[in-house]
Amino acid sequence: MNIRNEVKKINQMIINWRRDFHQYPELGFKEYRTADIIEKELKSMGLKPKTNVGKTGITADLKFGDGLKVGLRADMDALPIQEKSGLDFSSKNNGVMHACGHDGHMAMLLGTAKVLTQTTNNYNGMIRFIFQPAEEGDGGARYMIKDGCLNELDEIYGIHLWNYQPLGEVGVKDGAVMAAADMFDIKIKGIGGHGAAPQGTVDTIVIASQLVQAFQTIVSRNTNPLENTVVTIGKINGGHNFNVIADEVNLSGTTRSYSEKNRQLIKSRMSEIIDGIASAYNAEIIFEYKDGYPPTINHLKPTKNVLNASRQVVGENAGDPYLSMGGEDFAYYLQKIPGCFFFIGSAPNKNNLFETPHHCSHFNMDEEALLVGPSIYLNLIDNLMGC
Secondary structure (H helix, E strand, O other): OOOOHHHHHOHHHHHHHHHHHHHOOOOOOOOHHHHHHHHHHHHHOOOOOEEEEOOOEEEEEEEOOOOEEEEEEEEOOOEOOOOOOOOOOOOOOOOOEOOOOHHHHHHHHHHHHHHHHOOOOOEOEEEEEEEEOOOOOOOHHHHHHHOOOOOOOOEEEEEEEEEEEEOOOEEOOOEEEEOEEEEEEEEEEOEOEEOOOOOOOEOHHHHHHHHHHHHHHHHHHHOOOOOOEEEEEEEEEEOOOOOEEOOEEEEEEEEEEOOHHHHHHHHHHHHHHHHHHHHHHOOEEEEEEEEEEOOEEEOHHHHHHHHHHHHHHHHHHEEOOOOOOOOOOHHHHHHHOOEEEEEEEEEOOOOOOOOOOOOOOOOOOOOOHHHHHHHHHHHHHHHHHEO
């Protein structure tokens, strides 16, 4: 790998930032200590950070001239998980953990800012460092946008450390890279009774079973098999006793798709199936569908910019990412301005990429990946703004 010399010089500083954030994780819109640390560090670099953007977010502009204006974004929030990694710098906040790499995202962006504020390069343009709260489900990007974080910007870029790829790989492609992530709740109301005398009842357990099976036909028979979609029932609650026919069952789940077309198709087919089964079984079924994040869809030109910058670091190991059906609120930025969201391999064990997956209590990363991100960002700025 061709790690930038400027990044190598602050290697330990970047690692220390990551470990400090890791020890003191904070949930979405509660990143008070995190924001204070980021503000302090940005000020020490000579920047004038703007605080309380999108509630607890921070932005800071570095101007070199009137050229291209680019945003670089890192997310700040942690997850409600009790850490079991055994790391020397494990979380000190009970029940809260950086289990997705956001601690590393912040450290990499601070490292990028540190180098750029000390550069003697003759750039022409402006860089906005964007530290965003509440990516994990609360859609902090929307609050940042509302508070003007995209004002004046021409393009935006974001990094995700990715334990599904080994160190030395960078995943980047145009088009959809993360899925629309929606949620739903279903309440089935029937008529209970004795398990030995089912006549006259409306068995909500049977109806729930029919719904679970029928929903799977949306993926297998209604969507193009070449277009990734998922319908998952994650929770079922119902019943009173082994010999009682349940009068109510509740289901909850999620749907995922890489396109808005399939997103709307899934929603409408679920509603039609529910209406049909409710009619067939003479039951009342209440369907609540909650739109989550839209698909994260990269733009072609910014993606080419990232691919070029990445290949200066990892060569031909920059290419298609290991895709998942996870959601990401960077999608909201990409709906507003051109940009690219990409992935940096960070698996601590290259022989078992699923040993420490994201959102698990023993999540960890290969900290050498923390040098790859700033190196790519610096190459990107050189390529976009160098005179």
